[in-house]
Amino acid sequence: MARITLENIAHAYRPNPQGEADYALKELDYDWTDGEAYALLGASGCGKTTLLNIISGLIRPSRGRILFDGQDVTDAPTAERNIAQVFQFPVVYDTLTVRDNLAFPLRNRGLPAAQVAARVQAVARMLGLEDMLSRRARGLTADAKQKISLGRGMVRQDVNAILFDEPLTVIDPHMKWELRTQLKSLHREFGHTMIYVTHDQTEALTFANRVVVMHEGRVVQIGTPQELFERPAHTFVGYFIGSPGMNLIPARIEGDRAHLPGGTIPLGRGYAGLSGPVEIGVRPEFARLSDAEGLPVTIRRVEDVGRHRIVRADLGGTPISILADEDEPLGPDRTRVVFDSDRVGVYADGWRVEGRP
Amino acid sequence: MKPVNNRAWFLVLPVLVLVAFSAVIPLMTVVNYSVQDTFGDNEFFWNGIYWFDDLLHSERMWQALGRQILFSAIVLAIEVPLGVFIALHMSKKGAWASACLVVMALPLLIPFNVVGTIWQIFGRPDIGLLGHTLASLGLDYNYTRDILDAWVTIVVMDVWHWTSLIALLAYAGLRSIPDAYYQAAKIDQASRWAVFRYIELPKMRGVLVIAILLRFMDSFMIYTEPFVVTGGGPGNATTFLSIDLVKMALGQFDLGPAAAFSIMYFLVILLVSWAFYTVMTNLDREEGPR
Numbered sequence: 001m002a003r004i005t006l007e008n009i010a011h012a013y014r015p016n017p018q019g020e021a022d023y024a025l026k027e028l029d030y031d032w033t034d035g036e037a038y039a040l041l042g043a044s045g046c047g048k049t050t051l052l053n054i055i056s057g058l059i060r061p062s063r064g065r066i067l068f069d070g071q072d073v074t075d076a077p078t079a080e081r082n083i084a085q086v087f088q089f090p091v092v093y094d095t096l097t098v099r100d101n102l103a104f105p106l107r108n109r110g111l112p113a114a115q116v117a118a119r120v121q122a123v124a125r126m127l128g129l130e131d132m133l134s135r136r137a138r139g140l141t142a143d144a145k146q147k148i149s150l151g152r153g154m155v156r157q158d159v160n161a162i163l164f165d166e167p168l169t170v171i172d173p174h175m176k177w178e179l180r181t182q183l184k185s186l187h188r189e190f191g192h193t194m195i196y197v198t199h200d201q202t203e204a205l206t207f208a209n210r211v212v213v214m215h216e217g218r219v220v221q222i223g224t225p226q227e228l229f230e231r232p233a234h235t236f237v238g239y240f241i242g243s244p245g246m247n248l249i250p251a252r253i254e255g256d257r258a259h260l261p262g263g264t265i266p267l268g269r270g271y272a273g274l275s276g277p278v279e280i281g282v283r284p285e286f287a288r289l290s291d292a293e294g295l296p297v298t299i300r301r302v303e304d305v306g307r308h309r310i311v312r313a314d315l316g317g318t319p320i321s322i323l324a325d326e327d328e329p330l331g332p333d334r335t336r337v338v339f340d341s342d343r344v345g346v347y348a349d350g351w352r353v354e355g356r357p
Numbered sequence: 358m359k360p361v362n363n364r365a366w367f368l369v370l371p372v373l374v375l376v377a378f379s380a381v382i383p384l385m386t387v388v389n390y391s392v393q394d395t396f397g398d399n400e401f402f403w404n405g406i407y408w409f410d411d412l413l414h415s416e417r418m419w420q421a422l423g424r425q426i427l428f429s430a431i432v433l434a435i436e437v438p439l440g441v442f443i444a445l446h447m448s449k450k451g452a453w454a455s456a457c458l459v460v461m462a463l464p465l466l467i468p469f470n471v472v473g474t475i476w477q478i479f480g481r482p483d484i485g486l487l488g489h490t491l492a493s494l495g496l497d498y499n500y501t502r503d504i505l506d507a508w509v510t511i512v513v514m515d516v517w518h519w520t521s522l523i524a525l526l527a528y529a530g531l532r533s534i535p536d537a538y539y540q541a542a543k544i545d546q547a548s549r550w551a552v553f554r555y556i557e558l559p560k561m562r563g564v565l566v567i568a569i570l571l572r573f574m575d576s577f578m579i580y581t582e583p584f585v586v587t588g589g590g591p592g593n594a595t596t597f598l599s600i601d602l603v604k605m606a607l608g609q610f611d612l613g614p615a616a617a618f619s620i621m622y623f624l625v626i627l628l629v630s631w632a633f634y635t636v637m638t639n640l641d642r643e644e645g646p647r
Contacts, residue, residue, distance in 0.1 A: 084544060093559075108548065152541075
């Protein structure tokens with residue numbers, strides 16, 4: 001296992017990139033801690049697969065260096081990096097048995113047969129594949145095939161990192177949850193460095209210790225699920241993570257007060273020298289309806305999702321969402337919204353600005 | 358009981374009529390001829406299975422069948438591996454890919470008798486490029502006189518004409534393999550041979566079954582090209598079943614024996630193709646879920 005260092009990595013698919021816009025992956029400098037579970041989260045086309053392929057060696061970055069445990073592997077081919085990858089669609093060797101599939105990477109590396117058999121047995125036990133070892137891989141279900149793919153990586157004891165490229169895409173919903181849980185416990189037990197690419201926030205937040213959120217080729221925030229929820233560094237993170245996403249309301253900030261359409265609200269901190277379009281961001285969880293205080297809103301509709309209700313409202317032309325408990329009264333008199341002032345973030349040009357207390 | 362309405366059968370009628378005229382009626386005509394004899398004047402006599410019996414004891418037929426099987430076996434043994442080999446080395450993308458496809462498809466576009474003519478001239482020791490070159494190298498090459506030379510010429514001609522078909526089908530099979538398989542193989546440090554054996558060959562299997570079946574049927578029915586090049590000679594050395602059949606039916610105008618011959622010829626192809634297909638698909642099933 002290894003620490004993976006990205007030094008000023010950037011990648012453009014076209015030769016001779018000119019400006020920022022040509023780069024599919026904007027410059028990135030980051031240390032991936034050994035033994036940590038990461039998720040690369042972002043919408044389709046945000047560059048997360050590019051980043052994964054740079055780490056696995058399928059793509060050579062246009063700029064920068066990549067190091068495994070301090071050793072430069074920028075030009076090393078995939079085979080030499082000693083990583084494992086689980087692809088979106090299960091890749092198994094159809095005509096081979098499950099046992100031979102698992103043994104394949106070890107046999108190719110010339111390990112003695114006894115050692116191969118022992119490793120295969122061990123990995124099959126970890127993944128719960130023991131019962132199907134002598135079956136052919138072809139007829140198995142998608143989730144079993146994904147386990148085999150994963151097993152082909154885990155069977156190598158010295159594997160540097162295991163990369164996952166949206167591995168649950170073709171798995172049935174009820175198996176998704178089970179596989180994710182299993183992955184998590186495998187990580188806890190064996191401590192492989194795992195990097196998991198996904199566009200599904202639930203997958204990312206439940207799987208990873210640290211989530212790397214990407215947007216338009218840029219890493220916008222790296223943090224624990226809690227950090228992403230509580231202090232999104234970019235409006236994209238606020239919007240993308242959470243269900244529904246963070247409310248973003250255009251505002252004019254004066255010191256520790258924000259002027260919004262329909263009134264002024266206090267902020268917990270003071271802000272100065274903001275440039276670009278300024279917005280405040282507040283999660284629906286930290287907004288509540290009131291009959292007396294707060295800003296007037298027009299309520300459009302109420303969605304009951306079971307454990308709570310989502311109130312869709314309109315604040316001076318900006319649609320916002322408010323979370324209301326199941327037993328909270330809703331009525332024609334409760335048409336004002338109150339934001340929890342500690343939880344209101346200020347964003348200038350999309351990026352979070354830290355205020356002074 | 359549910360009401361039954363049989364009017365839907367009318368929808369099948371056009372197909373039945375078409376198949377009747379295109380296959381069933383002509384075939385039945387042949388069946389009709391095969392059990393009768395005639396001395397001209399459109400007078401026919403019932404002859405039972407005499408022609409069939411006669412044919413089964415005919416050395417000429419057995420020899421032609423032997424040559425036919427040998428020819429198909431040689432041609433398949435060369436074309437299938439060669440076609441796969443070419444497909445593996447064709448460009449995957451870019452302008453070269455299109456160029457390769459066009460070049461590969463070219464022999465398939467040439468009419469059969471033109472292929473025969475090309476090789477007939479190509480191999481002539483006096484004016485043919487190949488024949489003359491070989492002759493000036495001091496090789497005694499003459500496909501009209503030497504049995505081996507005749508066979509080599511016809512086999513090479515068939516390989517030239519039809520390997521492309523296998524290559525194109527195999528190429529299509531190869532192109533359908535997602536990149537992830539190759540990436541996974543790289544990560545697993547699979548050798549080139551292992552990639553071929555465990556990824557490419559299994560994925561090509563479906564199209565290869567079709568390719569082999571097509572090539573078997575076609576080579577077993579071959580007529581035009583060897584007829585143009587050697588006319589079945591020297592002697593009877595390249596007289597395949599179809600050439601023999603035409604000699605019998607049109608040359609000697611022996612309608613009855615020729616009809617019996619046709620039917621048995623048809624049954625042999627049908628039987629071998631069926632056996633072949635069954636074996637291939639059973640192999641498939643064995644490897645599937647148990």
